[in-house]
Amino acid sequence: MWLRELWYYALAGHRLRPGRMMPKTLLDEPLLLGRRSDGTPFALRDICPHRGMPLHHGTFDGREIECCYHGWRYDTEGRCTAIPSLPEDRNFDVSRVAVRRYPCREVQGNIWVFMGSGDGDLAEIPEIPDIGSRRYQIAESMIFSCGFDHAVVGLMDPAHGPFVHRAWWWRSRRSIHEKEKRFEPAPLGFRMCRHTPSANSPGYRLLGGKPETEITFRLPGVRIEHVQAGRHVLCGLTAVTPISRDRTEVNHVIYWTMKWLTAIRPLLRPFVRAFLDQDRRIMVKQQEGLAYGPKLMLIDDADTQAKWYYRLKKEFARAEAEGRPFENPVKARVLRWRS
Template sequence: MAEGDAKTSRSDTRFGQGFLTDIWYFAALSSELKAGKLARYEILGEPVMLGRSPAGQVFALKDICPHRAAPLSAGRFTTEAGGAQSVECPYHGWRFGADGGCTAIPSLVDDQTMDVGRIRVRRYQVAESQGLVFVWMASEARREAEPTEPAPTFPGVVGGAPKLVDRMAFDSHIDHAVVGLMDPAHGPYVHQQWWWRSAKSQHEKAKRFEPRDAGFSMVRHEPSKNSRAYAVLGGEPLTEISFRLPGLRWEHVTVGKRQVLSLTCLTPVHATKTRITQIIWSDHPAFALLKPLIAAGARAFLRQDGEMVNLQNQGLKYDPALLWVDDADRQAKWYQQLKREWTASRNEGRPFVNPVEPATLRWRS
């Protein structure tokens, strides 16, 4: 889909269309953004340059030079006379500060007076914590809106650098990717590897859910008896699975004092492409030994989901109505309610009120 198409659908609130705005989107790992480097990303169909100044500050600008549209990310850092760092466009050397203001147009001669500071590149607010960089995507492109809430933080970011980072892109809208990841009923059909579970052992499940932040959690519980992967952790693991808007899902496992956090971040590239970043932190000794196994396992899971998305696209291209069946699809319904409430509360300028009611959901899987 062309970028223009992705843009026109931005405020569309139908399932599988548009994007949530005035919210933090995961953009990159801190470790991807090296000091003095610029990088190009596409988020919600917009080209975004993420940079880290030589002094270590992360910032984001629209990756289109206001002169003649060259990507600023293809430029470089330069040092102004006063010592400040700016980004130099690769085409004609116009320079921009981290706030997006133009600081110099090298082609101007002395008596060509021009207030270069009035030329601005759109700036995005960024937040960096726990080794993650988030970008605030405001509803109005022209408004450099201040974030109305702090960027999300997660429990269980332990053991130093992540033990595993895996990236993939799904050829689908973020809504389908989110619902695909939270869907409890596809496991026995899509993920049949022996070390995870046996296809034959479908059980009736009953899990307790409660509202949390801009999302919900399957509250801490013992993993299902037909899930084998937890066995490598030994002890008596407890797990809690949480989701929050716009597309963050994490599983936090505790085994005594040890923890594992598996965080999945979904970031829309455009209307029909979603970037998936999976990050695992842990201070559990099993990771020292089993890291390659765990990495291969996580990758197999994501790949199977991606293949199913491709199959599903064969049907979705006819824009069919979708059926949501309780209780297995209740989380998908909550996701849609959360999105509606997020948009309504932003439009009405009021606090978000979580629409999810505590519930015990039951399904076979």
């Protein structure tokens, strides 16, 4: 159901302060996310190997976690360092006890966790171009009460905009017109090639300097929009993460290089939340129908990206199962739709 052997977005970095830890379920697995006092984030399985106590109920001193039940201690790599109940002369190697560790990295302010076996390839952590090591200016997170695939497909869907995101500052139903966009394959996904956004999106015009945008999608559910406006850049990262079968987290973080935008940042946040909430509400309504397990239709070209998503997913799972390299099933082409 969910792809493994991939990096998933876990958390916006500012939500994890040094010396703190917190529980979080990802892909139905209980994780303990924490940040050492030296700033390094880590992720462990949130279950004590002794008698199953969630480790987040214990304490963390910035270096080691102590389980609240019998005080077994673990370092942030998951190695047991102490078992208080052992008599001094008992020959028991505590380092044989270990909590599962998940590879965890912070990139451009975002904390990613590798859900798979092995260490994960650091080069596969989605990174935003032209931003360097800058951290985001806005980070919003919302739980959608729906399955992962519907959240991903719903967010990449080009045809819902005029109906779901109707707003004076974005677009109206009357603004629908024909679009023609070039797409090409990209690592683990595809890219809508750089183009001038349509005139019916006043949001882009505000940026000034003839904005041009490029949108990249990659597995498992990461969308990066890169807008070049003159010498400035604005980027949005939308990362979808499965929490459980019917709970999906959508994270949206935005970066920019314009000083004037930073000055009005508090005014922008409500717009970002309102936009995400429109998607959330529509997907919750859709659940009422999906509960009956209807057969669904994907039409060309408005749903072609959704078709590609399912194809990418299938190929990724197959390549993993057969132990061969992933072969991108997307071919470069132009898609046409009205929105």
